[in-house]
Ligand code: FES
């Protein structure tokens with residue numbers, strides 16, 4: 001099961017949980033799995049100012065990014081730069 | 083709109099006549115009327131040096147000179163610094179020392195540095211920095227510009243005695 | 244002989260656009276002249292916060308020589324909550340439009356209200372003065388703490404919490420336990436002023452709205468595709484109806500990503516039927532474009548007797564200006580990014596205030612945050628009697644270190660940069676005398692990937708033409724050409740780079756985020772590999788060979804060999820032209836750590852600070868063109884020193900910027916700086932075939948705290964606000 005890390009600002013919606021286990025072969029499938037247990041969660045994770053990091057690398061594929069059973073998924077601030 | 087005035091000048095060794103309004107700056111005349119856009123405008127109020135040209139035997143910020151004041155004057159702009167296809171030693175030195183990044187300040191620096199080297203064939207670092215402190219560069223931190231000017235001094239005038 | 248595996252990388256060829264740029268031939272945006280072109284000017288608000296009660300442009304429109312007048316009412320109708328996705332950050336269309344031409348309210352002094360196109364810039368300025376606006380002034384709020392206070396005037400309806408547009412929080416470990424384990428705890432609060440990127444070339448845009456409905460824009464931009472997409476969004480056009488031709492650009496540093504003039508010039512062109520050029524004045528640039536946020540930052544760090552950081556806490560409030568987007572996200576991500584800390588709490592607030600809507604500026608958000616962390620560490624090092632670099636070394640982030648926002652680092656060069664600083668001649672040299680101080684600091688910047696495209700076509704004379712879309716602000720034509728040359732085994736001079744318009748190359752992101760040499764470099768690398776593959780097939784045809792090798796610029800198979808140039812001459816006979824292309828959207832941008840050592844001398848009578856000696860150190864991964872890497876380091880350092888010592892938006896209580904000229908907004912001149920020594924550290928980035936890390940930004944992070952630390956050594960007091968100018972130093 002992959003581990004989805006919950007951004008600190010979203011944790012109050014999950015009674016403070018910092019990470020969740022989920023199954024799926026892409027980030028999107030992990031979120032669908034989580035939706036069944038935490039309805040409405042993905043709308044707080046899929047935000048324009050958040051980028052998706054899988055195994056410590058920001059992915060340009062977003063929810064389509066493949067994950068492995070031991071993957072770590074983070075939702076982090078999207079940065080642009082000067 | 084006041085009637086236009088005819089101005090006769092010599093620009094980069096060629097006689098040039100142009101028509102301008104009395105309110106037009108020499109910078110505007112060079113760029114928009116004569117079509118010499120190598121001289122740049124960074125501020126329009128005399129504080130960045132991008133518009134530096136040689137007017138007679140002194141360097142001026144052309145945004146603070148009126149076009150009509152150029153009557154009878156001899157002007158050198160960046161377009162007149164090279165000899166035909168041969169770059170001026172300062173131009174070569176700027177390229178070899180990577181003394182430009184965006185390049186918008188470069189024409190002003192080159193004209194100012196040319197005047198410096200005519201007055202001080204072997205300027206010290208302090209003299210160079212003082213002379214060029216009218217010209218702002220936001221990209222380079224000046225290091226490579228100063229080195230390029232000093233290298234050009236040696237190229238033009240030989241090593242200092 | 245050095246043992247570099249490369250022939251071209253690491254050398255210092257003359258830049259390809261050099262001759263044009265030293266002779267005045269290079270065409271920047273303001274240099275464009277088109278037949279029948281007319282000139283635009285913008286009316287800007289004199290109020291920092293006011294309701295627009297009446298806007299009457301009739302007198303301006305009636306002035307002889309005026310061709311068109313536009314206001315926000317000329318934007319096509321669109322849903323108020325429409326989101327624009329640029330692929331590099333999203334924005335509410337209403338905010339994007341609102342900043343380009345105000346509607347309903349003005350939110351800062353300098354906010355654009357209307358625009359005019361006239362026969363020349365003088366008539367346009369006269370016409371602008373004839374536009375009548377009745378304002379109802381509203382109370383304004385100018386700093387983040389004031390805007391967060393209860394009862395503060397509100398800029399917008401419906402933000403998350405009053406003037407706070409976003410709250411960010413990162414938390415790992417157990418903060419209370421971490422501080423309990425500390426022997427030294429220091430907590431301090433810092434204010435930084437709003438500063439501007441200060442690029443010497445003002446914003447400009449020329450637009451022609453053709454009778455066939457297509458809009459052609461010529462402008463100075465860090466990203467032609469971003470300018471295209473933003474302009475299309477504002478004008479509610481399909482992106483393919485807008486073509487952006489990027490002109491040469493006179494500096495950007497993050498400030499030339501947003502669009503200000505392009506849609507306005509387009510609307511004026513639509514109304515007048517003529518090409519319209521608008522060039523900002525310097526005051527327009529200061530008051531009407533995006534500076535970087537002022538901020539209040541509070542940081543608390545605890546360290547144990549072994550010099551290990553046990554806990555760190557940060558509270559960051561950044562001024563977004565008139566619309567949300569204060570870069571507090573990157574501030575929060577970088578505030579402790581150089582260090583391996585188990586217990587961390589970071590809170591960030593994106594706060595709108597009545598100042599120009601802020602924009603990126605070189606590692607945006609990071610210097611404000613690093614000022615706090617790096618000066619506090621300096622103080623702790625002194626209290627513990629540890630060398631400040633040694634303290635940093637003991638806590639340096641490494642591959643595998645978990646960041647406060649979650650992910651772990653890939654290979655980074657934090658340790659190597661600190662070690663290089665420690666070993667430098669500068670750090671080991673004595674200070675020259677009294678009233679002098681030496682400061683050190685480090686900073687981390689993430690760098691970004693994003694899409695880039697490139698095409699290479701092979702010429703019969705053995706050269707190649709490179710077509711790309713990254714605007715060249717500091718020698719990127721050359722750093723890209725060198726990567727193609729390295730792959731193809733030819734000279735950098737044998738690559739002819741051209742930056743083309745948005746109709747002529749695949750999508751390419753901004754020249755920003757330190758990404759060009761990395762990401763467009765990767766596209767060029769891949770395109771060159773594509774050329775090699777095709778050329779191998781040609782050689783195979785020529786020799787009726789199965790296998791062809793290519794190395795060191797030589798194609799070979801058995802006894803047959805041909806150089807790249809020899810084979811290039813035979814393309815016609817072997818099937819025609821060879822064109823290689825690639826489009827990438829890479830991951831693995833690989834962050835860069837920078838450090839600074841600075842010696843200062845303070846005149847105790849005047850409070851004036853002289854910069855005596857500076858050494859900038861940065862991890863470049865692999866320096867493709869070392870001279871331009873040094874140039875980035877020197878430029879970022881100079882900007883950081885200006886930010887630390889002098890630069891600030893001086894706003895009066897009504898929100899008017901009182902120093903909107905280069906005379907009064909004083910950036911460093913050649914006389915204010917010494918030579919800037921550089922040490923390039925190379926810890927290869929595993930995400931790039933040559934190991935490239937972008938070097939455009941991290942170098943601006945260390946100067947603020949390094950200057951503060953040096954001033955402390957010189958005057959014996961710690962300053963808590965930037966700029967640290969003579970007045971601040973004397974009024975201690
Ligand atoms: S444009 Fe003349 S000095 Fe700046």
Ligand code: FES
Nearest residue numbers: 183184219220221
């Ligand atoms: S090179 Fe850009 S301002 Fe000097």
